[in-house]
Amino acid sequence: MTGPNQDVQRRPGHASDFARSLAVRLVRSGFRVVVGSRNPKRKASLFPAAAEVTFQAEAAKKADVIFVAIFREHYSTLCDLADVLVGKILVDVSNNTEINHHKESNAEYLASLFPACTVVKAFNVVSAWTLQSGARDGNKQVLICSNNQEAKRTIAEIAQVMGFTPVDMGCMSSACEIENIPLRLLPAWKIPTFLALGLFLCFFTYNLIRQVIHPYIREQKNKLYKIPIEVVNTTLPCVSYVMLSLVYLPGVLAACSQLYYGTKYRRFPDWLDQWLQHRKQIGLLSFFCAALQAVHSLCLPMRRSHRYLLIETAVKQAMEKKKTIWVEEEVWRMEIYISVGIIALGLLSLLAITSLPSIANSLNWREFSFIQSSLGFIALVISTLHTLTYGWSRAFDENQYKFYLPPTYTLTLLVPCTVIIARVIFSLPCIQHRLLRIRRGWEKGRYVKFVLPSATGEFSSGETSSNV
Amino acid sequence: MTGPNQDVQRRPGHASDFARSLAVRLVRSGFRVVVGSRNPKRKASLFPAAAEVTFQAEAAKKADVIFVAIFREHYSTLCDLADVLVGKILVDVSNNTEINHHKESNAEYLASLFPACTVVKAFNVVSAWTLQSGARDGNKQVLICSNNQEAKRTIAEIAQVMGFTPVDMGCMSSACEIENIPLRLLPAWKIPTFLALGLFLCFFTYNLIRQVIHPYIREQKNKLYKIPIEVVNTTLPCVSYVMLSLVYLPGVLAACSQLYYGTKYRRFPDWLDQWLQHRKQIGLLSFFCAALQAVHSLCLPMRRSHRYLLIETAVKQAMEKKKTIWVEEEVWRMEIYISVGIIALGLLSLLAITSLPSIANSLNWREFSFIQSSLGFIALVISTLHTLTYGWSRAFDENQYKFYLPPTYTLTLLVPCTVIIARVIFSLPCIQHRLLRIRRGWEKGRYVKFVLPSATGEFSSGETSSNV
Amino acid sequence: MTGPNQDVQRRPGHASDFARSLAVRLVRSGFRVVVGSRNPKRKASLFPAAAEVTFQAEAAKKADVIFVAIFREHYSTLCDLADVLVGKILVDVSNNTEINHHKESNAEYLASLFPACTVVKAFNVVSAWTLQSGARDGNKQVLICSNNQEAKRTIAEIAQVMGFTPVDMGCMSSACEIENIPLRLLPAWKIPTFLALGLFLCFFTYNLIRQVIHPYIREQKNKLYKIPIEVVNTTLPCVSYVMLSLVYLPGVLAACSQLYYGTKYRRFPDWLDQWLQHRKQIGLLSFFCAALQAVHSLCLPMRRSHRYLLIETAVKQAMEKKKTIWVEEEVWRMEIYISVGIIALGLLSLLAITSLPSIANSLNWREFSFIQSSLGFIALVISTLHTLTYGWSRAFDENQYKFYLPPTYTLTLLVPCTVIIARVIFSLPCIQHRLLRIRRGWEKGRYVKFVLPSATGEFSSGETSSNV
Incomplete structure (x- = not known):
């Protein structure tokens, strides 16, 4: 390479x-x-x-x-x-x-x-x-x-x-x-990478407590073997999902700021500007985590532990002469969960591919915005469905609250749902209209009719350089 | 993103x-x-x-x-x-x-x-x-x-x-x-996308009837759980395979037209011209479907339904004291089917990668043609093998004709096999020679010796623009 | 396409x-x-x-x-x-x-x-x-x-x-x-492709003997069904791993030559120059093999043979009333093996993506070198861990020596370990310092103080062309 x-x-x-x-x-x-x-x-x-x-x-x-x-x-x-x-x-x-x-x-x-x-x-x-x-x-x-x-x-x-x-x-x-x-050494990647690592660490610790430490303390069961694959496999989608919502959050905050101040000429605070400029990197890291999670999930049935547990269940069933263990609800949960997950991953991979410089350069603004903003938001909604199907009714199951800690997926839903609700609100006709007017230069508390033209610049360039 | x-x-x-x-x-x-x-x-x-x-x-x-x-x-x-x-x-x-x-x-x-x-x-x-x-x-x-x-x-x-x-x-x-x-909003992608969606819908309905509705009507078996993954998983390869053959079909039609009229100076009808220009997009959608199908297939053993069926079979076998269920033919069918499928997917991914603008720009015509035309055709042949291995002898098995509908794979073979046979015929020395002569400017019913030079243009460009 | x-x-x-x-x-x-x-x-x-x-x-x-x-x-x-x-x-x-x-x-x-x-x-x-x-x-x-x-x-x-x-x-x-x-027809790919095919053929034959021919001759067991997937699946990682080490070997040889002759102005022999120029292609083929192997591995549980063997084991266990077959060591080996493999594949895919012309062009030298040289070397080290986990203690198990042939993985370790050891030695302060001095133009046996400036060129370009 x-x-x-x-x-x-x-x-x-x-x-x-x-x-x-x-x-x-x-x-x-x-x-x-x-x-x-x-x-x-x-x-x-x-x-x-x-x-x-x-x-x-x-x-x-x-x-x-x-x-x-x-x-x-x-x-x-x-x-x-x-x-x-x-x-x-x-x-x-x-x-x-x-x-x-x-x-x-x-x-x-x-x-x-x-x-x-x-x-x-x-x-x-x-x-x-x-x-x-x-x-x-x-x-x-x-x-x-x-x-x-x-x-x-x-x-x-x-x-x-x-x-x-x-x-x-x-x-x-x-x-x-x-x-x-x-x-320079990839300056635009520094903050997003540390963000991803930080989120990974937090969720990893949380999942470790729930999946390994809790059964060890409560039931003296040794589940250490779950650390390399299973704990990572429940951590990665959390990171990916939260990162994806962080791609769309700054846009929502910017719109809120514009609506609140009633103008687009007010500069965003620096942290928001920075955040807006790092969305591409955050999104690509989100895709990378999603792809890694997909590979981890696909590897699950390859493992010895999976094989052993499967055989042990079969043996147990055979010895108890139980012919059927089919649980219709579990079957449906899994089929929908996987299907929705594949769609989300497919959409994310389209977003990632159109982020390649050579492809992004060949798109005009409308195409780029359609893919990154519209398709990307759809990917966020579908990821939310994926997460909800995974969770199913676990949030209401007392057994899932290990050490009183709620299931991980409930934590991840916070930011994405905020973003989705905000974007739904912004698409209400009255708010959308106001936002569009602001973005075309309208300002609160100014005479609209004559002000608009002056809100737009007009350039005159005389050249000092001898080039022209 | x-x-x-x-x-x-x-x-x-x-x-x-x-x-x-x-x-x-x-x-x-x-x-x-x-x-x-x-x-x-x-x-x-x-x-x-x-x-x-x-x-x-x-x-x-x-x-x-x-x-x-x-x-x-x-x-x-x-x-x-x-x-x-x-x-x-x-x-x-x-x-x-x-x-x-x-x-x-x-x-x-x-x-x-x-x-x-x-x-x-x-x-x-x-x-x-x-x-x-x-x-x-x-x-x-x-x-x-x-x-x-x-x-x-x-x-x-x-x-x-x-x-x-x-x-x-x-x-x-x-x-x-x-x-x-x-x-503009991705104008080149409109027709190919609708084509893919249309094909998906047709094959999905067909497979739904065969895999879900038929067992429900004939045997009152509830197989609805198959819809999200299994029906989609038998539909996607059909779409992908037919789309891939549609990439090579217009080239065959163009060659037929050239052979029939004995000249390359006759313009193709508009629909054929349009088709020739959309081959890249059709091919990329074919690859996208193939990749999605691969992920769907890989997810199969992850599902609860797979797990339950496996355990139930094991329990049944154990209770009947049957030690072996090995079917050599089934084993071979599956091993070859998967192996050939991976090769086809590998080739398709090479084609997709060389379609990236930055890579396509770095290839000369001969390299591009070698990859897209030769390797692509090999991918089509291997996909046909993949499909045939999947079908095995099902086309001759009466039980596979649900509601008298033939197995899906037999339907998909039509266009690809036509393309393959046509390209084999075109590679026969006599036809290949004629085609090459036509493409170098030879025309039927004209004196060859002196005509050729005039078949080629010669440009004279005087400039009106003040640039030069 | x-x-x-x-x-x-x-x-x-x-x-x-x-x-x-x-x-x-x-x-x-x-x-x-x-x-x-x-x-x-x-x-x-x-x-x-x-x-x-x-x-x-x-x-x-x-x-x-x-x-x-x-x-x-x-x-x-x-x-x-x-x-x-x-x-x-x-x-x-x-x-x-x-x-x-x-x-x-x-x-x-x-x-x-x-x-x-x-x-x-x-x-x-x-x-x-x-x-x-x-x-x-x-x-x-x-x-x-x-x-x-x-x-x-x-x-x-x-x-x-x-x-x-x-x-x-x-x-x-x-x-x-x-x-x-x-x-031109992809001239830079000719040697690396033949190299990959050659390695594939060697390792394939070796694995065929060990996995198919040996059991047939010694135990009259028909394992022919293993050829399309399993033998290929043990061959591909060998090819990928050796190819990856061949990306870093020429750099090591070049450094050795510079250290030995004490100068960087001595031209490398032609074969080394050629090799240095083909590293990108060798690396990409290594990634391609690694990706193919990943897909092969993921397909393993999809096969009929896997299913049959699993059910047969379960039935056997049930009939012998053995409730547990859990082997903690095997579980750990597999979990670590898969986990490390995914990390290696993730790193390799980053290297492959940054090899795309449009991305490579957007990186400065330091970024490119960080990814290709540092991350690439880490990928090599992690691949070595992957291989060692796969091997576990097999090298010391007499049963693994079929026809006195050592397990395949021991053969593949040779080149990568040499590269890793060499790079560790080069990073020792004394050697690193000497190497850095040589690369900044210092030469053995010459007066350093006054020589350095002359070791660097200074250009004067008068133009003959009328362009400037």
């Missing part, structure tokens, strides 16, 4: 691999490349034949655009070349090893060392692998920033000829942001 | 959110942005600090390119500014709420209001979310149309600097088409 | 379909199109109304850029038009039917026929389907090569206006490479 970027060879920051790949790609794109090195003879074999490998000073003289593919620590070693570099464009392609490692970005540091040069930050987000693999995988973006528009445009054009999509990130002060991009 | 475009905040047509996002992106891309509003003080806080928020007339004066981010209903409120707007480029970014809502497109309406301005339609297919999320998710296309090439190019350049891919959609008459794009 | 490019209608090389699609797209993109044909009347109906269809000579006169959409065999028929074509740009869009079919590429052949024209190779990698489907699916790359920079730029601009991403592939000598691209 390990793909292109490998831990051994192509680590960004390993300047020389990057340099080689950059040279290969530049040569292929029709540029004349001169490589500067302190030891050109030794390095020549590493570079494509079409690239001239010579001493640094020599190379610097011959070129107008210079890619500085060395570590920040060694920037100062280039100071000897300061005279030759005057007026040239230096492209800083470096990355750091830690976020905000240095006070100023590498590019700004380079610019401070060579005030007579024009420094452009670019290509640091592109890996050596992407550079080498060429055309096919090459529709990657190259983020560019510089204080000099002219130099920025030159580099943007080089990037375009190389098959990349240059993206103008503004002036040099963005360099720090650009340098931090390759160091 | 709800992703970026959310039903609460970022609905396109909610002009102000779009305006804000557009302003943010323009500022980031290095443009000078002036926002015009009737109430600049109130709105200023919503926009990035770098954007100047002022009165509409003021803003209009300062800019050359004006993004009109207001609803169509309020276009007329801009008429006061008509003098200031003379000669400027107005970019219509609006969307409708219904397909073909108005007689003329919004952009054409705007153009009619401001004859002294140049109107360009653009950015309506881009959501506020895409505008905000910036660089990374930003490789979206911006469809542009206008009667003025110069203005179109200006906007295309702005779009490119913002990180989008501008696509020239021609002159203003395309505006209507562009405005309808965001309102 | 058959998607856009179909075997019947749109085969590349079927010049006329391609011509039509090209014409449609050019017209839509705002170009004036003249189609030249030997029989304009017959062909006119095939082309969009906006395209003028006339005789070849007429068409050639009217245009500056001529797309030659005919087969190589018929290039010579254009020689009559040589006078009209002088100084024009001929775009060769042709493909071959076999790799390296002709000595010189089609484009070079065309150039030799028309020395007075400028020949550009382009658009051959784009299918007729992509041309027709327009904007949305159209972010495909167009590879372009020519000896004339000016002509190359003209075609690149046309491609861009049509919504494609032009990629400069250098001079005419690349035409052969470009023409071979559409003929």
Whole structure:
């Protein structure tokens, strides 16, 4: 599964691999490349034949655009070349090893060392692998920033000829942001993952008490073997179900806030904004838990314990000469429970698939909203049915209250039912109408007739950049 | 699962959110942005600090390119500014709420209001979310149309600097088409979905009669519990199998038509063309049904009914002192049936994965055809084996004809077997040769030697657009 | 599942379909199109109304850029038009039917026929389907090569206006490479697929001997029914597990080589380089086998044989009046085995999903490496636990040595354990430090202080191409 970027060879920051790949790609794109090195003879074999490998000073003289593919620590070693570099464009392609490692970005540091040069930050987000693999995988973006528009445009054009999509990130002060991009580690997944782990832990402990500790204390029965599969299998659906409702809860809260304040121009509190932006990740984790639970459930009849219990029941029945143990209600509960569960999982898998970037990009807003909002809400309703069928009448059965703890499923119903009831209320004509008006810009306590147009912006963009 | 475009905040047509996002992106891309509003003080806080928020007339004066981010209903409120707007480029970014809502497109309406301005339609297919999320998710296309090439190019350049891919959609008459794009709701999926639902309903009724109603009428046995899982589980593979064959049937019909008329230049009838274009969706629904059936099958041993029947059989056997119930034929039937089914599902999942846009885009035609056509046909053959193993000798067993209805699987074999036989015939050397010649441009009843070159076009493109 | 490019209608090389699609797209993109044909009347109906269809000579006169959409065999028929074509740009869009079919590429052949024209190779990698489907699916790359920079730029601009991403592939000598691209058939998958098939065959035979042939010879028991499911089900995890370890083995070998030679500038032997590049495919096949095994395992309780054996055991127990057959150790072994297996499968599925191009493209190097390298290694460790739980104490049980052959799982442990031990050793501080230094450019036996900067390249690119 390990793909292109490998831990051994192509680590960004390993300047020389990057340099080689950059040279290969530049040569292929029709540029004349001169490589500067302190030891050109030794390095020549590493570079494509079409690239001239010579001493640094020599190379610097011959070129107008210079890619500085060395570590920040060694920037100062280039100071000897300061005279030759005057007026040239230096492209800083470096990355750091830690976020905000240095006070100023590498590019700004380079610019401070060579005030007579024009420094452009670019290509640091592109890996050596992407550079080498060429055309096919090459529709990657190259983020560019510089204080000099002219130099920025030159580099943007080089990037375009190389098959990349240059993206103008503004002036040099963005360099720090650009340098931090390759160091991010799935920031959008952090909170949702901890949320899922937290919920898992809570429900796991709760189920452990009910399914393992309670029979041990009350009846001295050893049910420890239930921990790896059965307890996990009752925990996962709880996590999945609650997470799914947490995808739709922030939307409900946002609508409530809009209805209460009678405007959509009031900013949501930060926590709500954050929550709204993490819904995709929460939803995908919910699907992942649901899929894991499905596999766990399907594995149940494979286990030895299942087999042993089945045979023991059969033997007991045979010895008691009882021919039938059919309980119609139990049969129906299970058939409906499984059937509804499969439908919910099928819907969730559709939601997950349409979350893939390549598919989401091919949908327009209406399609995306239909699938994620409408189908997703239906999935939540069907999951609720799934949970209720599982519970059946257990909530009213005193025996199910172990240590006075109610059955787990009753706890999970709280948030999802709130969301469902809220969305039903919002779909009442009077409330729906008011919500729609608010979302089209209407505001409480303002003259509607003349206000609406001003509620909408009108842009005028004069360009400062020389691009247009 | 709800992703970026959310039903609460970022609905396109909610002009102000779009305006804000557009302003943010323009500022980031290095443009000078002036926002015009009737109430600049109130709105200023919503926009990035770098954007100047002022009165509409003021803003209009300062800019050359004006993004009109207001609803169509309020276009007329801009008429006061008509003098200031003379000669400027107005970019219509609006969307409708219904397909073909108005007689003329919004952009054409705007153009009619401001004859002294140049109107360009653009950015309506881009959501506020895409505008905000910036660089990374930003490789979206911006469809542009206008009667003025110069203005179109200006906007295309702005779009490119913002990180989008501008696509020239021609002159203003395309505006209507562009405005309808965001309102489409999965048009390619409509027919295939109804087809799948129709087939499901037919087969479900048929199986219901055979599996539930027949035993109830003939033997007064209550088998209603079979409806949620077992009847669905015998229905889904029928739907999946017939749908899979419907993917390959239009190709066979097309080949027949080509062989019959002896040319490939005769257009197929519309229904066949439509069918050929919906094969991907039909195939994916076939895979979805197959996957659902697999899950249903795997759930069978989990059910209470399975458990009860198993125990009852065991008890019965024990009481009759019968030690063995092993039926070698039944064992083999089931082992082969399952094994072949897994292979078919594995192949179908490969086909489904290579249908993902990001993977399909990375395949060349030969690879795509190898997987979808060759592997897909093998999947059809293996599915046929799967069905035949399931049927075994039931077609010849009188007891299987409930109410004189033949076993379901015999009905499903019709279309797939036709397709398989047709493809075998087409692969006979004589027919294959003729087909290949037809597809390379040969036509029946024409001199072959000199005709072939003329059967192929040669293009000359002189450009009217000022782009090239 | 058959998607856009179909075997019947749109085969590349079927010049006329391609011509039509090209014409449609050019017209839509705002170009004036003249189609030249030997029989304009017959062909006119095939082309969009906006395209003028006339005789070849007429068409050639009217245009500056001529797309030659005919087969190589018929290039010579254009020689009559040589006078009209002088100084024009001929775009060769042709493909071959076999790799390296002709000595010189089609484009070079065309150039030799028309020395007075400028020949550009382009658009051959784009299918007729992509041309027709327009904007949305159209972010495909167009590879372009020519000896004339000016002509190359003209075609690149046309491609861009049509919504494609032009990629400069250098001079005419690349035409052969470009023409071979559409003929490739999943080259990266060949070796990994044969590897997987080879491993499958070996382990299958080994398991067949142990599970079917041994009981038949020693105890005359007919266990042939085990072949389709059970033997396959013990073979697939072996293949999957060994393949997974083969993903991480080359990284270990590369690190060993770097440690031994004390430098990262020594090129790896070719076989290791090849192996490093095929890790993604090996990993995906490993996941595919693991998923197939999971489905096989889940199917076990569905089989008749399982049912029969269960009932027979129950009957036997009942007749012997044995009430309990619970074996605590067996129960625990199975519960842990299944639980660990599900975790491993869950991790592998995460690795597989992040291998999808659209997701891999949205990850930065650190994220990709975290998932593929760290999570992948954890998956390998958990798979090892899965295998060990499966084996339990069988390796020390004499009865498991059928024909003196050790249990299969002991054989599979070899490579994975080597990889795990090696990675543990590499993580020892002293070795890790040395490895890191080597990867940052340090070399054994050279002065470190001054050498480092020279170990890193510095590029100077002066442009020969007129692009920049």
